[in-house]
Amino acid sequence: MRYEGNIFRPPSEAYSLIVQVTIGCAHNDCTFCSMFKDKQFRVRAVSEVLEDLEDARESYANVGRIFLADGDSLVLNNDKLKVILNKINELFPECERVSMYGAPLDVLNKTHEELVELKDLGVGIIYIGAESGSDKVLEDVKKGATRAQIIEAIQMIEAAGIQASVTFINGLAGPDYEDHALETASMINESKPSFVGLLTLMIEPMAPLYDEVRSGRFQLLEPLGVVEETLLMLEHIDLPEDSKTVFRSNHASNYISLRGDLPKDQQRMIAQLRSVLGREDMLKDERLRAL
Template sequence: MHFTGTVYRNPYWPTWPLLEITQGCTHNKCKFCTMYKDVPFKMSPMEWIEEDLKELAESDPNARTIQILSANPLVLTYDKLAEVFEMIHRYLPKMEYIYVAGRVSDLKNKTVDELKKLKELGMREISLGVESGDGWTLDRINKGYHAEDILEQCHKLEEAGIDYWMTFLNGVAGRSHSHEHAVNSAKIFSQCKPMLVGTAGLTLFPGTPLLEEAQRGEFDPLSEKEMLEELKTFAENLTCDCCFITHHTVSGRNLSGPDFLKHKDQIISALEREIKHGDLDAMAAIRRSKRTL
């Protein structure tokens, strides 16, 4: 298999098989991320992709799911993605679900009709690294798109019938803009229909512009308690009925299942308990031990 660097995959999706069709990230400018810092973006040669599919056809000919790598393969044009997906079906004829991650901006080069055709080819679920719905925060962390872009592109997915995930990056706005980040993100997310909202807590990794700004006093990171308080504010203001997952922030994961609104009060109560009684020092130690997203 042609895995050209560190493999980052969604741990909640089936972990095998994996197929790398791109390398690196087209944007590669988010201030909190170094995942693909030294990896130029390019599409894998079709010869490599076909060789990998031949290998998968021998090792797992009955595969029904596949996760596409790397950072944002969704940025490829409809024609390129369709060509890859059709090849997947040739070598893995029982394929049903093709999982793809991407950026909100990756959807701009695709029409609703093209998205519908990609769904017919198996792309039924995608994960979007949204991070925030607050305009100030999106600009501050250099995401490369705006809140209205989130709404426009997510509504295209809804019209195409494709399920999607949205991520909220807890703490990324810093202390001075924490409340606005939580409330405005919840407002934007609530105008969408994600199947899942996942929250991750900011870790300031070496080599990230955000850490360098914090060291210069230009970014004011939240404490563990403040992270929990921000997450609670986000949950209180979130009104879309989805699966809700918290991780990287609390000592345990709060899983609501497919109906967040039904379990909303329980999740908020759990966060309140963490704020009052959680082992914040242990949480901070876990965060300090992390080396990458």
């Protein structure tokens, strides 16, 4: 297997075979993100990807899941993705799920039929970074997609029978969090993804926002403010009783760990948040947080 640069994958892909289909991120402009700032984006030659898959087959007896890296493998057209997915099906008949990151506009560039084609070839989950439901926040952080586009992208993924795993970032609006919290809740209500994951903002030196923080132009939300923001968000999520969205706020960056299904476990998680309001001693130590 050949890997170029640092490799990133969602926490739930910890045991997956990771194969780079692209190098870096085609957008690479989000101000809070440092993941691929050192990489010049390119799509790898499909022949190289197929060689890596052959190598992996030689090395690993049992591959249950495969994650196609880097930043947004869904940027590939379906002709290329089909070649890769067919090879995966040929070499790894035991593989239960293929997954990848998908930028909202890459999803919108596919037709429903193309997404169904990917699902039929084994794509089970697409990770999509929404970050916020607020158009103002999305514009401020240069997400490159609007709220309406992100909602449509999530709905398209789910309509194709693929699970959408959608990430939002606590603290992304700074101390003035109300719009971020409420609009994020309403985005979840409208789009009804299979999975919602909350991270909490951490800024690394390679991220453009780092200089904004250092200069004081962007103020970070205090830990207890993050709890209040999460609570406001959860209180305004309103999903049908018979629906199920897996909700996780248990990433290493989070101050408090929440995990449950919405709406079934919503009141339990709300109670958990209320119990730590004003209690910074109950939150994760800053030194233990990580991206």
